[in-house]
Amino acid sequence: MKIAVISPDTHHLSNIQDILAKANKPYSIVGIIGGVQQIVAVVEQEQPDLLMLEGQDFSPADLQTLNRITSRFPELGMVLLCPPQPTEHLLEIMRAGVREVLSTPLDSNTLIKAVERFQQRFSLARMPVNQCKVLAFIPCKGGSGATFLATNIAYALAALENKRVALFDLNLQFGEASLFVHDSPPTTSIADVARQIQRLDGTFLASSMIPVLPNFGVLAAPEEPEQALEVKLEHIKLLFQVAMQHYDFVIIDIPRALNAISIYVLDLADLILPVLQQTLPSVRDAKRMSKSFHALNYPDEKIRMIINRYEKNADITLSDIEETLNMKMFKAVPNDYAVVNKSVNHGIPVVKLEPRRPVTKMLQEIAHELSHGVDQRSLFKKLFS
Ligand SMILES: Nc1ncnc2c1ncn2[C@@H]1O[C@H](COP(=O)(O)OP(=O)(O)OP(=O)(O)O)[C@@H](O)[C@H]1O
Ligand SMILES: [Mg+2]
CATH class of the missing domain: 3.40.50.2300 (Response regulator)
Incomplete structure (x- = not known):
């Protein structure tokens, strides 16, 4: 000095x-x-x-x-x-x-x-500012598994990679992300934070989230869909400003609709992870979504498409999808109806419920790569070549 x-x-x-x-x-x-x-x-x-x-x-x-x-x-x-x-x-x-x-x-x-x-x-x-990563999960088509992946990868980042993680459910009207990793309904939601926005700091945010783990909280969507109207873009901006100072990862579960809030979040995100399945309608929607991302000027490196419920022998193969979308897929998460259904129905993350299943291993791998910044594309090649 x-x-x-x-x-x-x-x-x-x-x-x-x-x-x-x-x-x-x-x-x-x-x-x-x-x-x-x-x-x-x-x-x-x-x-x-x-x-x-x-x-x-x-x-x-x-x-x-x-x-x-x-x-x-x-x-x-x-x-x-x-x-x-x-x-x-x-x-x-x-x-x-x-x-x-x-x-x-x-x-x-x-x-x-x-x-x-x-x-x-x-x-x-002069302390280095917290290097928070914002990851936005978005379904290319309804029911693709974006909420399942966002919540379970968030849990894996906290439980296995020791990261401080906050998950925001921005499906404001019918969100239920918290129930994927927690067994009882939320008592506070993002609408409560919006209502008391002047109180928002790290402590207030932490107390408004469901404490799934000491280092993982979920800010739930409002219980009543009409409360969604109380949440404005201004609130979301402040929410990110505060959260990014306190967490290593802020994970967002966003709906497919492009509106002021979702575009703000997509702009802010370090990575966007669109989730699709091996069906024609899903691939068609993925194509439309990737066109929108182009129109929004997002660089290709910002987009990491994930195929969910992947089956090696499905009619539409991985290379069909990559060819149609002209884009390498980031990961393919195996289909596992029994385990995922049990996990979702009980609100227990698969990492905790069934750590050895292929679906769980893939989620662990994704969490590990996201936290270590490994070159994902080359790893993907190794796995599927
Ligand atoms: N890898 C998987 N294997 C088997 N079933 C899965 C898998 N991933 C998700 N599912 C099932 O798909 C259902 C829908 O998933 P989810 O709610 O995460 O989709 P979404 O993309 O968030 O849909 P929405 O458009 O409603 O937000 C889940 O209830 C779960 O049972
Ligand atoms: Mg969802």
């Missing part, structure tokens, strides 16, 4: 520099003889993180200059060192954007503590 100290008095300046040097911290310190008028030059030349300005008195003109400086360099920390000030003057100093005022003559401990407080805020602000 770089600290610039400005003071009109040589003796005071070296005193402050000495105290900072004795703190035994890796601070880089520059000292300048001067006052308010020197600040801009010092900031532009030295680019300090923290500026300490020492002086006897700060006139209204000085405060105006300080105000301009704190607005122009909002990242710069500013500490004023001056004799004790009356409360009204302190308030004016604060209004000029100065967050800390220390009284002189200086007590070295107070000075070091103030710098440490700034250092803490400074480190927090």
